Amino acid sequence: MSFDLAVIGAGPAGMAAAVEARALGLAVxxxxxxxxxxxxxxxxxxxxxxxxxxxxxxxxxxxxVESFRRSGATYRPGTTLWHLDPDSGEMSLTPGGPAVARRVLLATGAQERPVPILGWTLPGVMGMGAAQIMLKTAGAVPSGQVVLAGQGPLLWLLAAQLKRAGAAPALILETTPKGRLAAAFRAGGWFSGRGLLLKGLGLLRETRGLPVVRAVTGLRAEGEGRVQRVVWDGGSADCDTLLLHEGVVPATHIPLALGLEHAWDVRQQCWRPVVDVHGASSHDRVAVAGDGAGIGGWQAAVASGQLAALDAAHRLGRLTAEGLAQRAAPVRRMQAEALALRPFLDALYAPSAAVLAPPDDQVLVCRCEEVTAGQVRAAARLGAQGPNQAKTFLRSGMGACQGRMCGATVARIIAESRGVTPETVAPLRPRAPYKPLTVAQLAGL
Amino acid sequence: MYATRPEARPATVEVFVDGVAVRVPAGASAAAAVLLAGSAAIRETAVTGAPRLPYCMMGVCFDCLAEVDGAANVQACMVPVVAGMRISRQAGARDALMPEAGR
Amino acid sequence: MSAPEPFQAIVVGGGLVGSAIAWGLAREGLRCVLLDEGDIAFRASRGNFGLVWAQSKGQGAPHYQRWTRYSANAWPELAQELAAAVGADVGLHQPGGVHLCLSDKEMADRSDRMAQMAREAGNSLPFHYRMIEAAELREMLPALGPSVVGASFTPYDGHVDPLRLLHALHRAFTSAGGVYVPNAKVERSNAAPHDFRVFAAGRVFEAPRVVLAAGLGNAALAPEFGLSAPVRPQQGQVLVTERVAPIFTMPTTSVRQTMQGSLLLGDSVAEVGYDISQKPAVMAEIAKRAVLSFPFIARLNIVRAWSALRIMPKDGVAIYDQSERFPGAYTANCHSGVTLAGAHARLLAPMIAAGQLDGMMDSFSARRFDVRDAA
Structure with a gap:
């Protein structure tokens, strides 16, 4: 099957891109x-x-979603892209056969930033995003003593949602250090982003009265066979479900596997693909839109998806340069508005050094292969310069998740050990298949 | 431990988690069913045998690997439940020679 | 520029070949520096299949067959020594190995090849092999597919965890007093007999011996030292399954079970230059052949795959040399860093430490290409 534009991911960016591209007559x-x-x-x-x-x-x-459903795009849900040849546009997909596209838009979104603390592999410790997915897909809420630990807008959104559902958390442990609010106001953006800011204040108001411990450090989960207690510097509490969150980061697995140029994002402390104003990447067939190109939230994602679609239409000769400029202008204004509060949020909720590189040698950083921070430090002392050599020595990143959960942490620990800045250490280089698939699927049997 | 909210999403689909029948809302994943069933673990790791439950629920962490309808090491958070689905604990490394049902 | 740092040997290349030699030199008591690339490198050692394999090496080149056999024989001691030095378990398992044949033609060709190897081995180090028919093979390997008509077997073969080997060699080298310098791509060098300077990582290293073990990088480096290393990249792709409970009692050339339980499926051969992109069509071919060999593999999940570049000498046979113009400069070039690790650490390194390659190494000299090209 041959298409003008293939969009990987049906979140806000992908859906918006598909709608826009279809409106311009592209086969999507x-x-x-x-x-x-x-x-x-x-x-x-x-x-x-x-x-x-x-x-x-x-x-x-x-x-x-409704406008996407009506758009006339060919939609393959429940389908995994396991290899993309950017030079030819050929995509290996499972289930079902391959497809080819003249332009490919990666709209694979974000993942929660891993929060490697002692005990985070215990049953009952989850990401806050996971709890939200339980709510959205099953209407389900965590029961028993629920503790939310971490920081970010999602923490307050989830706290409010759980409270509305009659399942308010027993305790909130906020890891934002003291003095951050002032820093956030200095970072700017709060005035132009005041709409979002007001929404956030609304959540804070709604969750008022929930027990909160602020400026928490030294977080860890304890228990026999499952989480039973959460402990922090100066306190502890019983706990049946511990939900962690330290913000989200771009899902760079596929862009890195493709060898797209990436840049270190100092504000968000993560790698992101380098893209132009329309989302075009360093490869002339591939664009990246939405949170996958840098965290901006769903409204910014919609705008970036539309811009990538307009650019695709232009590149494929369906839209003149003037047409592109004209149509892109209002979308870019919308995007700027959606991104206005980012500097404020990034400054307020910057992850601590301990989240990025757990100081305790006992912390498991690679959940799949069960590799500790201490082992990574030992590999760095032996001379491992980055996560790729550490993977060779320790198997960190060789498990089923292919380094999605440990890659950034391993790189950060090595950067610290080497005494170099994080951007000095190149990220883990993923290979296909981007997700596991059976031998039969791969063989096309 | 998770509980459904029948007023929002009635539990209408019966599946079997480690052989025990449990009703979950349509749209839930196999991993969600394991959480709703209150299981102690969805898998034991192949490295040390440590118990795990789902962590991310969005296809990233692979801690929800389970046996689903006889297929081993399935990412359970990516599979929506269907009536009669059998989900069981992935106990360490799979037995490669064991024939699978329905696959 | 900083002051020259004196060593007794400089080894260029921290892959399996370089680190085995470097450890061997350090073991001989030489103060040795190992210059390596950084985190991102072609690094064939990361793409290795992990076989210690004698049965297919050296057809038409008896000296290479012998060298490979020496190395396979040296492997148990190498493994023990690494265990003693740094407590490493590199997972050596050397029960012999088989090459599966999926048609009568493959079986006949293989049989001819084995017979030739045995003829060429002569009597000094005889080459024992058996062609095994399907019925007997089914007793040896579980769940063989109906397409398998037989296999060749030699008792010398086995496998290790190549990544643990690399890690162990680095640890052993460092603990023997070796100095490891990463991010040290050679920027320039000065060569004189038994007097070498290598400029890398903003430092200057100086020694009477230099060993070039930089894989594909040797092609460009060797001429600086009066040597020649005609090697080219040859791409191989490998697939890795999830871990499964122990199932195989011995490795095969195309499927082996690692000590962690994963099955490695591979490996392909493609002449595509410096291209490490993965090709779904090649991956599918590897998968299909694996399924023909062992149908149950179809159900397993592939969790990883890679393509990497072998270091292939012009005629497929390893190249070892000491420079005539600049004695003290050596090259080591081969695509069998795992199999030959035993020979590199325990035989080659002592020769280099002593300052002279044995006569038996003459046939490995790159001068063989001059002769052939002149002829």
Missing amino acids: LVVDEQPAPGGQVFRSVEAAHGDAVLGAEYSAGLGL
């Missing part, structure tokens, strides 16, 4: 791992939009 393929469109932010919105607990902003995603 949308491939998504999930069974229904929406991405993680609007996960299951067609089924769950009536659940008031999730809030009005979530339900607003329904409109986007």
Whole structure:
């Protein structure tokens, strides 16, 4: 099957790109791992939009999903891209056969930043994003003593949602250090981003009265066979479910595997693909839009998806340069507005050094191969210069997740050990298959 | 431990988690079913045998690997439940020679 | 420029070949520096299949067959020594190995090849092999597919964890007093007999011996030292399955079970220059052949795959040399860093330490290409 534009991911960026590209007459393929469109932010919105607990902003995603459904794009849900040859545009997909596209837009979104603490592999410790997915896909809430630990807008959104559902967390452990608010105001953006800021203040108001410990450090999970206690410097509490969150980072697995040029994002402390204003990457067939190109939230993602679609149409001769400029202008204004609060949020919720590189040698950093921070430090002392050599020595990043959970942590620990800046250490280089698949699927049997 | 909210999403699909019947809402994943069933673990790691439950629920961490309808090491958070689905604990490295049902 | 740092040997290249030689030199009591690339490198050692393999090496080149056999024989001691030195378990398992044949033609060709190897081995180090028919093979390996008509077997073969080997060699080298310098791509060098300077990582290293073990990098480096290293990249792709409970009692040339439980499926051969991109069509071919050999493999998940570049000498046979113009400069070039690790650490390194390659190494000299090209 041959297409003008293939979009990988049916979240806000991917859906918006598909809608825009279809409107311009492009033949569009949308491939998504999930069974229904929406991405993680609007996960299951067609089924769950009536659940008031999730809030009005979530339900607003329904409109986007509906216009995507009507767009006429070829939609392959439940489908994994396991290899892309950027030079030819050939995509290996499973289940089902391959496809080829003249332009490929990666809209693979974000993942939660791993929070490697002692005990984070214990059953009952999860990401806050995971708890939200339980809410969206199953209407389910964690029961028993629920503790939220970490920081970021999602923490307060989840706390509010759980409270609305009658399952308010027993305790919130906020890791934001003292004095950050002043730094955030200095970073700017709060005035132009005041709409989002007000929404955040609303969440804070809604969650008032929940027990909160602030400026928490030294977080760890303890228990026999499952989490039973959460401990921090100066305190501890019983706990049945510990939900962690330290923000989200771009899902760079496929862009890195393709060898796209990446840049270190100092504000967000992560790698992101280098893209131009329309999302075009360093490879002339490939664009990246949405949180995958740098965290900006769903409204910015919609705008970047539209821009990438306009650019695709222009590159394929369906839109003149003037047409592109004209149509892109209002979208770029919308994007700027959506991104206005980012400097403020990034400064307020910057992850601590301990989250990026756990100081305790006993912490498991690679959950799959069960490699500790101490082992990574030993490899660095032996001369490992980055996560690729550490992978060779320790198997960190060789498990089923292919380094999605440990790659950044291993690189950071090595950077610290070597006494160099994080951008000096190149990220783990993933290879295909981007996700495991059976030998039979790979062989096309 | 997770609980459904029947007022929002009625639990209408019956699946079997480690052989025990549990009803979960349509749209839930196999991994969600394991959490709703209150299982102590969805897998034991192949490296040290440590118990794990799902961590990310969005296809990233691979800690939800389970046996789903006889297929080993399936990323359970990526598979929506269907009536009668059998989900069981992935106990360490799989037995490669064991024939699988329905695959 | 900083002051020259004196050593007794400089080894260029921290892959399996370089680190085995460097450790061997350090073991001989030489103060040795090992110059390596950084985190991103072609690094064939990271792409190795992990076989200690004698049965296919050296057809038409008896000296290479012998060298390989020496190395396979030296392997148990190498493994023990690494265990004693740094407590490393490199997972050596050397029960012999088989090459599966999927058609009568493959079986006949293989049989001819084995017979030739045995003829060429002569009597000094006889080459024992057996062609095994399907019925007997099924007793040896579980779940063989119906397409397998037989196999060749030699008792010398086995496998190790090549990554643990690399890690162990680095640890052993360092603990024997060796100095490891990463991010040290050779920028320039000065060569004189038994007097070498290598400029790398903003430092100057000086020694009476230099060993070039930089893999494909040797081609460009060797002429600086009056040597020649006609090697080219040859791409190989490998697939790795999830871990499964122990199933195989011995390795095969195309499927082996690692000590962690994964099955490695491979490996392909492609002449594509410096290209390490993965090709789904090649990956599919590897997968299909694996499934023909062992149908149960179809159900397993592939968790990783890679393509890497072998270091292939012009005629496929290893190249070892000491420079005539600048004695003290050596090259080591081969695509069998695992198999030959035993020979590199325990035989070659002592020769280099002593300052002279044995007569038996003459046939490995790159001068063989001059003769052939002149002829």
